[in-house]
Amino acid sequence: MRLGVNIDHIATIREARGIDLPDPVQAAAIVELTGAYGITVHLRKDRRHIKERDVELLKRTLKTHLNVEISLDSEILEFIKSIQPDACCLVPERVEEITTEGGLNIIKFIQPTKNTVQELKAMGIKTTAFIEPDEELIKTAPKCEVDAIEINTSKYADAKTIKDRQNELVRIKNAAQIAHSFGLEVHAGHGLNWYNVQPIAKIQEIVELNIGHSIIARAIFVGLERAVKEILDLL
Ligand code: PXP
Numbered sequence: 001m002r003l004g005v006n007i008d009h010i011a012t013i014r015e016a017r018g019i020d021l022p023d024p025v026q027a028a029a030i031v032e033l034t035g036a037y038g039i040t041v042h043l044r045k046d047r048r049h050i051k052e053r054d055v056e057l058l059k060r061t062l063k064t065h066l067n068v069e070i071s072l073d074s075e076i077l078e079f080i081k082s083i084q085p086d087a088c089c090l091v092p093e094r095v096e097e098i099t100t101e102g103g104l105n106i107i108k109f110i111q112p113t114k115n116t117v118q119e120l121k122a123m124g125i126k127t128t129a130f131i132e133p134d135e136e137l138i139k140t141a142p143k144c145e146v147d148a149i150e151i152n153t154s155k156y157a158d159a160k161t162i163k164d165r166q167n168e169l170v171r172i173k174n175a176a177q178i179a180h181s182f183g184l185e186v187h188a189g190h191g192l193n194w195y196n197v198q199p200i201a202k203i204q205e206i207v208e209l210n211i212g213h214s215i216i217a218r219a220i221f222v223g224l225e226r227a228v229k230e231i232l233d234l235l
Helices: 008-017 026-033 052-061 074-083 109-123 136-144 154-158 162-181 195-203 212-221 224-234
Strands: 001-007 040-043 066-070 087-090 126-131 150-154 185-189 206-211
Touching: 001 185, 001 212, 008 026, 008 109, 008 212, 026 040, 026 052, 026 224, 040 052, 040 074, 040 185, 052 066, 052 074, 066 074, 074 109, 087 162, 109 126, 126 136, 126 185, 136 162, 150 162, 150 206, 154 162, 162 185, 162 195, 195 206, 195 224, 206 212, 212 224
Parallel strands: 001 040, 001 206, 040 066, 066 087, 087 126, 126 150, 150 185, 185 206
Antiparallel strands: none
């Protein structure tokens, strides 16, 4: 199982003070040296945490894999094409949201998604669509020409009862199987932590997890290296 560590919230802490510490680029080096598969960042339209400078430096200094989450926004797309990260995950974005609230509606936005995917693929950038574990959405993914889907696990992570969590797990398993049968690579993420990650990691078709907030939150107490290592051990 590949672990992509989302380091956005290192930059959130930096922005709380408006200075240059802590530096997400330094954090990325520690995450890499600890053995993660790669680094994920979300370049938001409002630049609330990660900035162009971070993406540029990550591209120049990372030894592993850089995955940038972006919305279907032409200005961000042009910047990303100039950087050429290893992969891009297409996500929906609302300025007022605290975090990504749901998957991208690739049925409604099939054409802009496909156009963005084609532009990224032409640059050799791998493409992923972040979507809900819904059969119709999964069936639409190949039509958008994405290489992979990332299943949104937030309903699973936020489930209040064991029954609800079980139901969400079944939806995720089914979605992973359908996507895999279409030849898509399957990733998952959002809201995953030490206590809920293992049932997701056991799903055979899922080859990559992207985890951010829980790792950075734990790192405040135990250090970044230990926080990453503990998740890697669970995987
Ligand atoms: N995957 C996507 C597409 C996301 O937008 C995020 C949050 O930035 C994550 C994974 C990681 O979620 P979390 O921070 O809850 O681990």
